[in-house]
Amino acid sequence: MLGFCGLVFLASAIAGFLGSLTGLGGGVVVTPVLTLLFHVDLRYAMGASLVSVIATSSGAASAYVREGFSNVRIGLFLEIATTAGAIVGARLLTHTPTEALSVIFGVVLLGSAYMSTRPAPRHVEVSDDSLAHRLRLAGSYPTANGVREYGVRHVTGGFSMMFSAGILSGLLGIGSGALKVIAMDQVMRIPFKVSTATSNFMIGVTAAASAGVYLGRGYITPEITMPVMLGVLAGSLAGSRVLAGAEVKVLRLVFAFVVGALAIEMIYGGVTGRL
Amino acid sequence: MSADERLDVVVSVVLRVGVTLAAVLVAAGGILYLAGHAHDAPDHRVFRGAPQGLTHLGGIFTGVLSLDPLFVIQLGLVILIATPVARVVVCAGAFGLERDWVYTVVSLLVLGLLLFSIAANAI
DSSP states (O other): OHHHHHHHHHHHHHHHHHHHHHTSOSHHHHHHIIIIITOOOHHHHHHHHHHHHHHHHHHHHHHHHHHTOSOHHHHHHHHHHHHHHHHHHHHHHTTSOHHHHHHHHHHHHHHHHHHHHSOOOOOOOOOOOHHHHHTTOOEEEEETTEEEEEOOOOHHHHHHHHHHHHHHHHHHTSOOHHHHHHIIIIISOOOHHHHHHHHHHHHHHHHHHHHHHHHHTTOOOHHHHHHHHHHHHHHHHHHHHSOOOTHHHHHHHHHHHHHHHHHHHHHHHHHHTOO | OOHHHHHHHHHHHHHHHHHHHHHHHHHHHHHHHHHHHTTOOOOOSSOOOSOGGGGSHHHHHHHHHTTOHHHHHHHHHHHHHHHHHHHHHHHHHHHHHTTOHHHHHHHHHHHHHHHHHHHHHHO
């Protein structure tokens, strides 16, 4: 048990470190590592991952909110969609066979690995659409050249995409950070930095919405979750302290490649029923 | 400091305190657990589900009283799950004090969904 916990802690710490450094998030990598490397049942792995995601996102959000990057109004409003989606997703989970879950997980993982290799877009929208105006979603955030104002577009489109992000979060025990960022940054045209910070802010609440089902069904088991949660948290804290330099670009590609390989392994394991 | 900035600070503190408290409990329970079970062989290949008492809040709160390490870990995890919920409570209160009724309702709606899900599955 000591050896198992030590190795799981170490693997989770590496996953959390690379996940926070590359922006992919640690939780999404933990599940394939636990199932493929440590032969932990997929449901236990998803339970451990869901809880770890709450720890890392809340830790990161604590800093982002104080620095003025997260937009609390946007976050809260979109959380209506993500929590509702997560409740639906967790309900679906209890009716989905493990093999199918493994395949869906692999496909989602492949998608987020691909998205993490794309460069962050730089755009700032200045005008609001009418719903964004009525909800006072516009905000401002600190940049190198002082505080910058931004507007918010396509609120309904972003809101529906957030519902899907919630479903995936509840179904797979992940934070769905990649999809949340796409909804805010690509659809709602919110600045990238604000999108990632607000996504972190929302992930904890989204995950908490399905945590009741995970806890009640016995997916969250203390012996496995303990080293995973502590490892991912320690790793991601360390990762956020390392300055983002030029070498992160290469690292992000290498990491995306590894994650892509894990994803294919998950799909293969699900199709052949060997997981 | 504006009302929005004050809310940012309070939210930030709630999140940090929740995560820290959870991590301390999980680590303490983990050390106690490993001290007693260092040489047990782990077997998590087959899904059996966590033991009965660990799957609902009532069982976890009673189990902690006996200082069973697994229950201490699980209590830490419950506190972690409760941290974002507490953050929504703070938002609802803050927007209510500001008389910002739209966002008071938005916060309460999110809170309602969270409590409904937890109450329906893990009490």
